Structures are given as C-alpha cells and as structure tokens.
Amino acid sequence: MHWLSLAALALVAPSYALIRFPCAQLVIDRLDPLVTPGMIPSPHLHQIVGGNSFNASMDMEKDLPGESTCTTCQFSEDFSNYWTAVLYFKARNGTYKRVPQMANSGFNGVNGGMTIYYMQDGLYNFQQRSKVTAFQPGFRMFIGDDKARTAEDIARFRQLTYTCLKTIDTRDPQFLDFPKEPCPMGIMTALRFPTCWDGKNLDSPDHMAHMAYPESGSFETGGPCPASHPVRMGQLFYEVNWDTRQFNNKADWPEDGSQPFVWSFGDSTGYGNHADYVFGWQDDALQRVLDSPCYVNCPTLKTQGTARMNACTMKNVVPDDLNGWVTELPGGWVAGM
Template sequence: MKFLSAVAFIAPVQAGLRFPCSTLTFQRLDPVVEPGSNPSAHVHHIVGGNAFNSSMTGDVSTRATCTTCQMSEDFSNYWTAVLYFKHPTNGSYHRVPVLPVQPLLGGSNGAEGGLTVYYTQFDLIKDNLKQNAPIKTFQPGFRMTVGSPTASSRPHTGLRYQCLTGNNRGPETPDFPTKPCSGGIFATQHFPACWDGKNLDSPDHQSHMYNTIQSDGFTNAPACPSSHPVRTPQVTYETTWDTSKFNSMWPSGAPNPFVWSFEGTSGFGTHADYMFGWKGDALQRAMDKSECRYDGCGSITKQAMATANKCTVKDMVGEETVGWLSKLPGSEGNVAWYYPYWKLAPPLYKLN
C-alpha cells in the first residue's frame, strides 16, 4: 500500500525520529496496567524488545536481546488494544490484520505488520528550528499510557482515526469511520510530552505527564507548566488496520462493525501503552541533534527489517486470538480491568 499526497501529513517542523517496528506478538498481557497478571483483560498488539512479559521493572534494555524496531538500540515496548471485526449477523469476532505503515514518501520498509513510532523533538518553535526548551529523554523504568477504554465522548487530544481510500487518507476523526474504508483504518496515538521530572509512573499511568497541545496531530506545543517542567520527546504511534477484507460483510447503512479487544464499540476508547527501553544514552544522543529529520539522527544504528522480523517472544498465555471466535478473549473479565483500572497500578517509581 502506498499513500500519495504525503506532504499534507508531514509535521510542520520535521524534527525527531520516525521508524517502523514489526509486530512482536498478539497476547493478553499488559505489564503497565496489570503487572504480573497472566492473562490480562484484553488482547494487545505489541512491538519492540523481546524482554516483554507480564511483569517488567527497571532497565528492560539490559534484559532484551533483540527488537522488532528498526533502531537497533531501542528495546522499548509499544502496545495498543487490538481491532476486531464483529459480524453483524452472528456476532462472532475476527481479529483485524495489521499492515506496515509505509514511509511518508512511499515504498516498502520491509516491516511485518507492526506500527510506526515517532519521537518528536519540537515544542514551542519561535524561529525556524529554535527550541524553547531542551529535550530530556526518559529514564530506565519509565512507563506511561494515553487514552482510556472507558472514554465515551471526545478522547484525548491526538487520538484519531483516518479512513484510507485508494492512495489517500481521509480527515482525522475522533471516532471510528462510519463507512467502509477500502484501504483500511489508520489509527494514531500521540502521548503527552511534559514530565514532572520525578515519577517514572503514577497511579493512573498518566498524571506524571502533561499535555500542552490543544489541537490535533503533529503541532508545535506551548511551554511545559511548572508542575511538569521537563520537556520530553513526544511519542506517537501509527497503525494501519487492514479492514478491507471485511467490507463486504458490512451492510450498507449499518453501524460500524469494528470493536476494540475490550469490546469497545466506540472509537473513543482507543489507548496505548509505552515502556521505555533504549540502550544507554542512545535516545538522548539522537534528541540532542538539532538537525534531526525523522531518520537515525546520525547517531543510531539501523538494523535491516529482515533482522528485526526474526525477533520473537514465546506465547505466554496460550489462547486463540485469530480466526472466528464466539467471544473476545477475556471478555468475561474486561469490566474488572477498566473499572476502575487504576486500582491495579503498581507502586510509584521515582528517580533516586
């Protein structure tokens, strides 16, 4: 799949990293929200380092031996809920495949499924590439989430969908597309980029971060507040869900038949998790480059995606998540996760 008119989607200032990560696994595990639980409440699509498991603390980069990401020093883990098609007639479910997000200028990057990750440098840009604050990268043990499966109205800024038709992306919307998309559904999740500088986590996995962006997409952000004074890279995920093969089963005029893996019939519940795992100061070196243009920033070694695609983890849950299913995996226990999910949070992790 190739997308033309890519210029329309390039950030106002192209400063930062942009790279593909192939799929690592689809499993019902969540070491941020439900640490130690096997299985967790719903299925996730996970990419990144092979240290991923149900309980992750400390510096995960020291335990990973490979990564599905193009940046060879990035052993972080990135995951989202999984999109399923719910058959309008018999109510059965089928997991929607993931397509690799193509580079902005077209062509294949060799990824298998997965998602594209951004680490964006800019905050308040006053003069060309002049930044208002230095970028400080995350510390070992850092984790965060964005969005909430309980959201029932307009979601967090930057959590959006686009309907892919032919060679074009449609406008960004806060909810699922209301008609079939011939090229699939494109989902984007932007994380906040202001940190309190103390906590590597918080009870809701979000309060240690703060978002100053009021509009959607890749936009220049106002300065961080005194409560969260540290400017970090803005982390963003992009995923292409290949819904095209289910379009013939979507009756004309019928409601959207796609749901998230927590039985989220509304797109407002889209959310994502992040676990930092870069090796040493690799990410900081990249963010210190003022002329970084969505590449390796001249300081990070890229691995061939053919190598990245070989990175795997074992099936730790042992359940079927593909094919036609009578119910979603974990559906009988989902309520215990998302209401109130923050009661399952781990203790706060603070810098020494």
C-alpha cells in the same frame, strides 16, 4: 488538522530531526505489565512491539536493554515496548475476527506492528530545533481510557484519532470514533502522548499523572508546560495501520448499517482507544538522536534491516485463537461492553 504528505517530508528530510521508524510485530497476547502487572491473562488482548524482554511484570528496576536479546524496531538501540489494544471485526452473524496490521508508507516488508515518532516540535515544523529531554530508564506512561464511550469521556485527552485510509498516505480527515463507511486501504489509529513531565516521577499510580499537556496551546504550537510539569519532553506518537480491506463487504456489516469494528475490550464506539509505553533505549541513544538533525535514517543510531526486525518474535503466553473466527473476544468480551 493539516498534515504534510510523506513524500513532502522526505524531500526536506535533511533539515530537521523528526524521528520516524517502524517496529514489526513482537507478539499479540493478553499481557499488560503496566496496567495489570503480573496478571496472566490480562483482561484484554494487546499487540506489542519492541524489545523481547516484554513480560507480564516488567520490574521498573530492571535494565530492559540488558534483558532483551533483540528488538522489532528499526533502530537496534531501542528496546522499549509500545503496545495498544487489538482491533476486531464483528460480522453480521455475531462472530469476530482479528484485524491484521499492515506496514506503513515507506516501510514495505515490515511485519505489521506500528510506526513510532519522537519529535522536538510539531510534525509540520521543518526545523525541529527545540531542545527537549529524552525519557529516562524506568520511565513509563499510558494514554487514553478504555472505559470511554463518548467524546465527552475522552475530552481530557488530546489527539487520539482515526483516519479512513483512501491510500496508504492519507492522513486527513481525522475522527475520534470509528469510521462509518468501508475504508479502501484500511483504518489508521494515531495516538499522541502528553509532552510535559513533572521532572521527578518515572511513573504514577494511573501512569498518567506524572505527565501533562501544555498549559496553553499545544505541543505543535510551542505551548508552555505548566509549573507542575515544567520539563518539556519529546512528542511520542504511534501510528497503527489496520488492514480492514477484507472486511469491506457491507453485506457482512450489521443490518442496521452501523460500523462493525470493535476493540478487544468490547468497545464498538472507538472512544476507548488507548496505548502504553515503557522506555527501553540503550544508554543515551534517544537523547543523542533528539539532539541531532535526522529523519528515518539517523547516522547517530544503529539501524537493522527488515529481516532482523521481523525475526524478533515471542511465543504467546496465553493460548487464544488469534486467527480464526470466534464467538467472543479473548477474555469473554462482547461488543458493546
């Protein structure tokens, strides 16, 4: 897959509406209001960014922008919540340590978190002229399968990938499973959500059935949406940079030479990569920006500085040890489950 460098994107930035922005870390906690609403603790650990109204339940009827008092995202009208599982390193002696996140290219000073994209067309299309519909209040969705352990298990999902970062700007090659060798600048996970909506349901029992991929081709190639899901939405896309540099000494890796990273739910293959989304943009802010040509610094949106993004945090509800070496993953998981 071809990627433009971030420098090249910046040079053509005025000509298209590709929205790319950082969200600092809000909290790392065992809560999951989408898959296991109300459960404290949830089965495995998540890293969450966005509005500080995030909680174990998150009723669809509530107004998330009205409930939140701050957001970790650069655009201060975005009180959505975005989250993924947490990456761990398993040492040769069997103990685990959480892998911290780091800021993406162009966002120095942001406290971990992730980079969020909303696109009208593919990432490599300079023009971004297609009309797309913004997500609506109450909308939520999920992508991936935490039980997947083979490439066949995730064949129905498109573009859930890993990149071994040679530099902070590396984007290729991309893989479906964990890198097999130490990565000089860390590991990036990329998660692209489906882009065709049924036009009726803001959610579904599996949090996926109300969305679909294009009937043929892809979002990037302008593939048509299926008749069952006729509404073309913007492409929501996460990038998460995991700072694995402190774990690059192969003397600490498994004696058999296998890769040492594991998701917080025990997956050491990488195929269980998944992500959650709960819409929380204020008023018509998202549609407004999707209808306007901009990149990163969008004049149609209110922007807050890095200090305010980093200052929006929440206390953990579940008292897991998130910084030390532990003998098992939070929730009792072990690698290989």
